Amino acid sequence: MSKINVGIVGFGAIAKKVHMPNLMSLKNVKVKSIAELNAKKVTRFAKTQNISGLYEDYDEMYKKSDLDAVFICLPSFLHFHAVRSAIQHGIHVFCEKPMGLSSEDAFELVKMAQEEELVLAVGYNRRLAENYQRASKIVKSLKLGRILQVNAILVMSGPYVGWIPSSDWFFNDRYGVLYDLGSHLVDLTMYVLSDRITEVASIGSNTLQGLNIYDNIAAVFTTEKGTLGTLNSGWKIPQDYSAIEVHATAGSLFANPIDMEIRHGSFNSLERAAHHLRSARKNLRVQHNSEAYLREDKAFIDAVRGNTNPLVSGVDALRVLEVLDAIKGSLETGKRTKVTFHTLH
Amino acid sequence: MVKRSVVGIAKVEHPGSKLEIEKKLSNLLEQMEKRNLISMKPGSTVLVKPNICFVKGYETGATVDPFIAKCLIDWLLRKFSLKTVTIGEADATILNVDIAFKVLGWEDTFKRYPQVRLLNLTKDELVSLSLDGLYFQNLKMPKTYVESDYLISIGKLKTHVQTDITCILKNQFGAYPVKHKAKYHPYLDEVIHDVNKARLPDLCVVDGIIAMEGEGPVDGRPKPIGLLIVGNDAVATDHVCSRIMRVNPHKIKHLKLAAKRGLGSFDYDVFGEKIEDVRTTFVPFSAKLIRNKYIRRIPLLRKPITACYLLKRALENEQD
Numbered sequence: 001m002s003k004i005n006v007g008i009v010g011f012g013a014i015a016k017k018v019h020m021p022n023l024m025s026l027k028n029v030k031v032k033s034i035a036e037l038n039a040k041k042v043t044r045f046a047k048t049q050n051i052s053g054l055y056e057d058y059d060e061m062y063k064k065s066d067l068d069a070v071f072i073c074l075p076s077f078l079h080f081h082a083v084r085s086a087i088q089h090g091i092h093v094f095c096e097k098p099m100g101l102s103s104e105d106a107f108e109l110v111k112m113a114q115e116e117e118l119v120l121a122v123g124y125n126r127r128l129a130e131n132y133q134r135a136s137k138i139v140k141s142l143k144l145g146r147i148l149q150v151n152a153i154l155v156m157s158g159p160y161v162g163w164i165p166s167s168d169w170f171f172n173d174r175y176g177v178l179y180d181l182g183s184h185l186v187d188l189t190m191y192v193l194s195d196r197i198t199e200v201a202s203i204g205s206n207t208l209q210g211l212n213i214y215d216n217i218a219a220v221f222t223t224e225k226g227t228l229g230t231l232n233s234g235w236k237i238p239q240d241y242s243a244i245e246v247h248a249t250a251g252s253l254f255a256n257p258i259d260m261e262i263r264h265g266s267f268n269s270l271e272r273a274a275h276h277l278r279s280a281r282k283n284l285r286v287q288h289n290s291e292a293y294l295r296e297d298k299a300f301i302d303a304v305r306g307n308t309n310p311l312v313s314g315v316d317a318l319r320v321l322e323v324l325d326a327i328k329g330s331l332e333t334g335k336r337t338k339v340t341f342h343t344l345h
Numbered sequence: 346m347v348k349r350s351v352v353g354i355a356k357v358e359h360p361g362s363k364l365e366i367e368k369k370l371s372n373l374l375e376q377m378e379k380r381n382l383i384s385m386k387p388g389s390t391v392l393v394k395p396n397i398c399f400v401k402g403y404e405t406g407a408t409v410d411p412f413i414a415k416c417l418i419d420w421l422l423r424k425f426s427l428k429t430v431t432i433g434e435a436d437a438t439i440l441n442v443d444i445a446f447k448v449l450g451w452e453d454t455f456k457r458y459p460q461v462r463l464l465n466l467t468k469d470e471l472v473s474l475s476l477d478g479l480y481f482q483n484l485k486m487p488k489t490y491v492e493s494d495y496l497i498s499i500g501k502l503k504t505h506v507q508t509d510i511t512c513i514l515k516n517q518f519g520a521y522p523v524k525h526k527a528k529y530h531p532y533l534d535e536v537i538h539d540v541n542k543a544r545l546p547d548l549c550v551v552d553g554i555i556a557m558e559g560e561g562p563v564d565g566r567p568k569p570i571g572l573l574i575v576g577n578d579a580v581a582t583d584h585v586c587s588r589i590m591r592v593n594p595h596k597i598k599h600l601k602l603a604a605k606r607g608l609g610s611f612d613y614d615v616f617g618e619k620i621e622d623v624r625t626t627f628v629p630f631s632a633k634l635i636r637n638k639y640i641r642r643i644p645l646l647r648k649p650i651t652a653c654y655l656l657k658r659a660l661e662n663e664q665d
Contacts, residue, residue, distance in 0.1 A: 142360055142555060142569040145404040250405040250567045265405075265564035274656050 010074035121310030122317035128292035145250030150229035158235025350578035350613035357571035392493035406557030478539030498546035502553030580609020
């Protein structure tokens with residue numbers, strides 16, 4: 001079986017620490033070239049890994065490097081042009097989240113990829129955590145009954161505090177945390193619920209003095225199936241925390257990456273004790289946080305080979321951006337805002 | 346000629362698919378009709394008794410889905426020239442049927458059906474029956490229940506903390522028009538027998554699309570298994586249901602009692618799916634162990650043994 005030739009666009013932390021090691025571990029993949037504006041910082045790495053193609057301009061790499069697929073690991077505001085150009089060159093694309101900064105851009109990319117019959121995958125890996133996968137399965141299985149309320153939260157330290165000092169670009173955009181964590185949260189919520197958010201009302205705050213950006217955002221929403229919910233995302237929290245609570249007519253589900261609990265009508269102290277014992281036993285096992293990244297990379301390569309679909313598609317990413325547009329609109333106007341959906345054929 | 350007891354089983358692959366539910370139920374009813382087990386004279390009156398034991402939606406596994414009653418009634422109205430179809434349920438200790446009809450969507454479902462009316466059996470005129478039963482000598486039952494030409498019971502496939510299962514026979518106890526039904530709980534098996542002796546359903550339909558396991562009939566967990574069961578004999582239908590749920594029918598007191606007293610038969614034919622292919626373990630209610638005859642004799646051991654058992658079960662129990 002011939003190897004898939006892969007290029008990397010943008011060699012920041014996510015490329016170097018996550019995707020590159022994953023791709024190197026896959027036997028059927030050859031990382032052929034890297035496009036990085038600051039090519040000097042890649043030279044040594046490329047030499048040790050026997051990667052011959054180094055470019056400062058991704059368009060040049062697309063033209064000259066004979067690639068099957070490309071990983072877009074640039075700052076969010078550069079995603080759209082890099083993805084569009086790759087599709088125009090007939091290259092399959094894996095794009096780090098979000099897939100651009102507006103649903104209009106995302107819609108264009110999805111249409112282009114469909115027309116060219118190219119794989120377009122997006123890196124919403126948080127939904128791949130085992131407990132969220134289980135939560136989604138349980139909701140789909142109808143074992144919770146009708147979903148009435150949802151609370152979803154994703155908070156972390158944010159750029160500088162917990163990420164890396166070169167992440168200035170996080171502060172370029174007024175909506176700061178919305179595209180960073182809010183996009184993950186919207187994707188996770190719609191994935192777990194198998195439902196679409198249709199209307200939002202949002203508020204935001206700015207605690208980063210001197211910067212005119214939202215670093216904490218809260219939104220209430222309704223969904224197509226009539227569920228009500230809240231979304232909370234924020235920076236400056238010392239410990240990462242992500243969780244989703246689903247409350248339904250036949251039970252409640254509480255899920256986060258390390259724990260999951262279901263409470264039905266008969267929930268009692270013994271069930272609680274059993275749950276704690278089960279969780280303790282599970283938590284003693286080593287957690288592999290990087291597994292989700294490997295799974296998404298593997299699935300993308302499989303999709304490029306034509307075997308499967310990517311775990312998160314461009315269409316999923318478009319749906320997230322539609323909601324983010326509505327949250328943005330609500331933040332600006334202070335009013336409830338309906339989500340505008342794009343129709344795909 | 347005595348009709349042979351027959352029970353039909355259908356499996357709905359996607360429990361959320363209304364279209365599939367309608368198709369499978371129609372198919373079961375057609376097959377019953379072909380066997381001459383459903384026939385109604387023109388101008389007949391029909392009473393449908395669904396299990397609405399609590400104000401909890403069908404998706405919780407506690408009550409019958411009004412959509413199933415709708416499919417059944419649509420089929421009946423297509424096939425037979427009926428005068429009226431009454432959907433009747435009686436109040437219970439913690440149930441106001443009038444509210445349940447509204448909240449659970451029964452009113453909405455049938456508001457465009459001129460022949461169909463919803464009836465709180467507790468408010469119906471009563472008819473006194475001389476019964477010579479195991480608990481009641483005389484039994485006052487709703488007039489509509491007694492005098493309708495045809496009685497159809499729609500039960501729910503559920504575990505029950507007291508009677509192990511609640512499918513058809515136990516559903517009929519719900520028609521007894523007394524609100525404070527809890528006072529009969531110490532004699533439930535006998536009372537179930539008597540209510541069924543007063544009148545047995547002519548057709549039994551069990552909604553096992555989203556069934557319930559554990560602490561049924563109200564606080565259990567939904568078990569979406571997509572089963573529809575139809576029979577002409579309440580005892581045979583319950584026998585099939587208990588086998589599907591992997592509950593030993595010979596240990597269900599009210600079922601044994603009903604068979605022994607000739608209310609139905611354990612000898613029946615099954616069509617459609619085979620029981621072996623659709624049977625699945627229903628988690629029993631947690632306090633069942635207390636009823637174990639050995640543990641019951643040692644009161645001091647009841648609580649610790651039950652606690653250990655429950656903890657073990659909860660630890661083993663995969664939540665999804």
